[in-house]
Amino acid sequence: MTEPLTAIKGTKDGLLITISPTEEWGVVTADLAARLDERSGFYAGGQVRVDFGTRPVRKDELMSLRALLERRGITLNAISTASATTIDAASALDLRASLNDAVAAAGALSDGEIAFNSVEDGTYGVLIRRTLRGGRTVHNQGHVVVVGDVNPGAEIIAGGDVIVWGKLRGKVHAGANGDETAVICALDMMPTQIRIASFISMPPAEKRRKVRPEMALIRENRIVVAAWEA
Amino acid sequence: MAAKVVTITSGKGGVGKTTTTANLGVALARMDQKVVLIDADIGLRNLDIVMGLENRIVYDLVDIVEGRCKLRQALIKHKMFPDLYLIPAAQTRDKTAVSPADMIQLTDQLRQEMDFILIDSPAGIERGFRNAVAPADEVLIVTNPEVSAVRDADRVIGLLEAENKKTPRLILNRAKLDQIRKGEMMSAEDVTDILAIKLIGIIPEDDQVVPSSNSGVPITLNEGSRAGQAFRNIARRLMGEDVPFMNLDESNNLIKRLGRLFAGGKGI
Known part of the structure; x- marks a missing residue:
């Protein structure tokens, strides 16, 4: 047939x-x-x-x-x-x-396994070479790389890491399938909200600090943001 | 002669699209341009009131599209400028009475005889917005220095990008300098930092805008008004002139001005 x-x-x-x-x-x-x-x-x-x-x-x-x-x-x-x-x-x-x-x-996944392992070789993802403006949503099972800004009102949900080569001002969820090793990186990290696996973090309400590339990751069961030196 | 079709839109309502359309129309007409203004806000027409032409309406945009009148018959001539026309919106129908293809066909008929066709878009991102931007050669986004208006402007710019339209230019309306200086209101830099498009003008807040709209005499006809001056500058920029941005930080109080000078204040 x-x-x-x-x-x-x-x-x-x-x-x-x-x-x-x-x-x-x-x-x-x-x-x-x-x-x-x-x-x-x-x-x-x-x-x-x-x-x-x-x-x-x-x-x-x-x-x-x-x-x-x-x-x-x-x-x-x-x-x-x-x-x-x-x-x-x-x-x-x-x-x-x-x-x-x-x-x-x-990527040889089976049920129950963490859907994505971001250190593995040959993992897939999407490259978005423009600014994500408000109202735009990107869902991807792999990594998401944005060359441009992520504006307020835009949203990225990724199974793997999210890398923003620009200003991150929208909402990002990395490791959305439960991968706690996923990270979020941005040249200028001022998100509305970030999530990694099941953890949620809002940026501090403090005034503008020095702009530097930063990486958000899970450490001791909470999201921490540190200088991006990878 | 081939007209340039310029659509004025914003996403959010109440930011000054209609006021901007009326003032740019008048400012262009003052420079001897042949201009037609089209009110694309079917069902909620306003542009005729701001232009002071409400009582002259016989036919409207929907009448043209549905063939009840000739295009010429629906063009309302302005009282002061013989080369300034208005096509009013219908009051009784809704946005679906007109299609994007209708708008393209209509503007194509007008292009031969005009220098500028300005389209006043309705608020929102639905059919009315699609109608308004479909024939546009250039889009102007009007926003106010507040977060919700800028958010909507960003969304609209994204939609225009998806349509492969030329990158729009930005009009920042109702800027209040004293509040910007105190950090209570977004500055032009704050807004363009997010939207990443070029500014074509900044309109300072002016108490006289509302009364002049109410009386059907756009503010740009008032020589003394700084908002009116800002609209005239935008009109010149639309015509391709390189007009420097005016210093909004100008008050008649010499002492204040000197104080500001020493404080290192600057205009926007």
Whole structure:
């Protein structure tokens, strides 16, 4: 039996649509539309995550897919992908994007294990080469590196470390899957709030101090911030 | 002749978009530019009041888009400037009555005859905002020196970046120098440090802005007003002139001024 072009299944987080990474875009979207219409109304009001596999999806393609789902009353909530092109497209549309299971599997994870080990070689992550402005959210299972500022109102949630080559003024959660060895680094650390694993820290209300690169990490069950000398 | 389409937007409401649009329109018209102002705030129109043209409205933006009148018929000519026009918003409909494509088509028709098309955007980041920025060659972001207004401006700049629009320029409105000096209000540097875009002007707080808007005579027609001067400077910068930023720290009290001089105070 050949692999189906698209698959729809229910998960604990809502619907998951998987799309063949190789077949032509027009063919898979038509197939998806047909599948949804077969049980028309059944999915209406639902929220879906779409897994694109390794397929690079452009912004216009992603927009048309979102419109296709919206016409059927379905909200495109998040996407999974192994392609940087797709991540860029999703971020332009303010969609939550994460690296998909195929990539996560390459890191050989099993249940119960700490999802990410930041000292391991060959770990993955995303590089964002622009300022994250207010309202923008980045979710990633790996590390997140921002070359630019993270403005107030922006939020990063990462399974691994978060490195900000600029001013960090938004909210950051590193080691979001429970990795207490994760760190947060910034050239200028003035966050709204930082979290590492299950620890939360608010910056002190003191006046501006000297600007220097700093690193936040967990030491003796609390988040400490020290000069970044790594 | 090909007009430049400039959209004035902010994210947050009440920061001075409409006042800015009206004043820039008048300031440009004073420099013999052919200008049309479009009020894109369908359902909550205001620009006609600030321009003192409310009682002349026959047709509006939605009438043009839906073909109930010719474009020419909806252009309201200003009382003092024969080359300054207004297209008012509809009062009875909502933002969905117009699409971004409609706005592009409308401005394309006007481009041939005008020098500047200024679009007054509604607050928010939804359909009305999308309509207002769709045809823009340049976007001006109006903000106030307060955290919530700057936060919204940042969000809007992010949305414009995602649309691959040219980087917008910033108007800092309602700056109160005495409060900035005391550290109670964000300075222009504080604001541009976060937003990382270029300033095109700083408008000092001026008690006369509200009464002049109420009477339909934009403040920039008042030669003595520093806010009016600031708007005229922005208009000149829009035309490509290199106008130095004025020193806002100017009071008529000589002793205060001297005191400030010794204290090392400087303007913004």
